[in-house]
Amino acid sequence: AQSVTQLGSHVSVSEGALVLLRCNYSSSVPPYLFWYVQYPNQGLQLLLKYTTGATLVKGINGFEAEFKKSETSFHLTKPSAHMSDAAEYFCAVSERRDDKIIFGKGTRLHILP
Amino acid sequence: DTGVSQNPRHKITKRGQNVTFRCDPISEHNRLYWYRQTLGQGPEFLTYFQNEAQLEKSRLLSDRFSAERPKGSFSTLEIQRTEQGDSAMYLCASNGANTDTQYFGPGTRLTVL
Numbered sequence: 001a002q003s004v005t006q007l008g009s010h011v012s013v014s015e016g017a018l019v020l021l022r023c024n025y026s027s028s029v030p031p032y033l034f035w036y037v038q039y040p041n042q043g044l045q046l047l048l049k050y051t052t053g054a055t056l057v058k059g060i061n062g063f064e065a066e067f068k069k070s071e072t073s074f075h076l077t078k079p080s081a082h083m084s085d086a087a088e089y090f091c092a093v094s095e096r097r098d099d100k101i102i103f104g105k106g107t108r109l110h111i112l113p
Numbered sequence: 114d115t116g117v118s119q120n121p122r123h124k125i126t127k128r129g130q131n132v133t134f135r136c137d138p139i140s141e142h143n144r145l146y147w148y149r150q151t152l153g154q155g156p157e158f159l160t161y162f163q164n165e166a167q168l169e170k171s172r173l174l175s176d177r178f179s180a181e182r183p184k185g186s187f188s189t190l191e192i193q194r195t196e197q198g199d200s201a202m203y204l205c206a207s208n209g210a211n212t213d214t215q216y217f218g219p220g221t222r223l224t225v226l
Contacts, residue, residue, distance in 0.1 A: 009153075032213060043117075043204070044156070044217040051213055097184050097213035098144050100169065103155030 002093050003028045004104035010041070012110040019063075019078040021107050023091030026072065032094040033074045034101065035065055039087045050074065051097065061085070088113045117218035119205050125224045126195055128137075134221045138207030143189050146215060147180055148204040149173065156204055162188060167179045195225045 007022040025031055035047040048059025055067040061084075065076045074091060091104045118137045126132050138145045143164050148156035159178070160170045164185035174180075176197075181190040192199055202222050206215040 004155075036217075044206075046214055046216075051212065092155075098208060100146060100158040100161055101148075101156075101215060102158065103148075105153070105155050112201040 002031070002102045003094060004091050004093050004102055006089075006091050006104035006107050008107055009105065010108050010110065012112055013081045014076075014112045015083055016080050018082045019076070019085065019109065021076040021089050021091075021109065023065075023074045023076065023104060024072050025074060025091070025093045027093055027095065030093050030101075030107065032097060033065075033067060034092040034094070035059065035063070035074075035076050036090045036092060036103075037087050038090065038106075047076070081111050083111050083113070085109060117169065117205055117207055117216055118220050119218040121201075121221060122220050123220060123224075125226065127226050128195060128197060130190065130195055131193045133189055134194060134223075135187060135189050136205030136207075136218060137187045138205070139209070139216055140211040140217075142207035143185070144208050145182055146206040147188070147190055148206065150202040150204055150220070151200075159190075185196055192223075195223075197225045199223060200225045 004027045005024045033050040036044040048057045050057045050067045058064045063078045088106045088108050090106045092101045094101045120135045146161040147159040152155040162182040177193045180190045202220040204220045205218045208215045
């Protein structure tokens with residue numbers, strides 16, 4: 001069975017500092033990996049995804065993530081945090097391109113002025 | 114492309130009542146998914162359709178829950194004899210034959226009193 005573990009339910013970083021949100025997954029097949037963001041009172045928005053090919057994936061709003069098979073990780077990073085990045089971030093995994101998605105419990109990112 | 118829409122956005126009901134939610138996917142998207150998100154948790158998969166066929170149901174979907182997609186377009190999720198534990202955000206997503214991205218609607222927030 002697939003699963004996702006997000007380390008840290010809350011992460012605080014100063015504006016302009018590096019953002020690092022950690023995600024480890026478990027999958028018996030080559031995974032499809034996703035990061036979604038959820039702003040207050042809004043739906044889920046896809047930040048980026050890994051399907052096949054290049055292991056460093058770039059997404060919207062300056063975020064990127066690296067698929068590391070040996071570490072079963074898919075950590076999300078952004079070089080310089082902005083106040084508008086404050087939101088809930090979900091890492092997710094799927095077995096196939098059109099299969100159900102298994103989500104982690106989420107990490108709430110706080111940006112300190 | 115107007116995105117995935119869900120109605121109503123909010124529903125307050127008394128325990129024991131039946132409720133029905135509607136999801137309109139992005140036009141031409143053949144796959145439609147239902148998820149449930151409780152406070153402080155990531156979305157959990159409930160069920161999904163390919164066209165009008167319901168392909169998978171989670172064990173979370175008790176016999177009080179039923180979902181339909183009669184013409185392969187919009188879908189409804191009905192909860193009978195609601196319980197307080199049903200209070201959650203119900204999310205709908207869709208994707209098409211040529212995409213591996215699920216697009217989420219804004220959700221229906223259910224409160225059972």
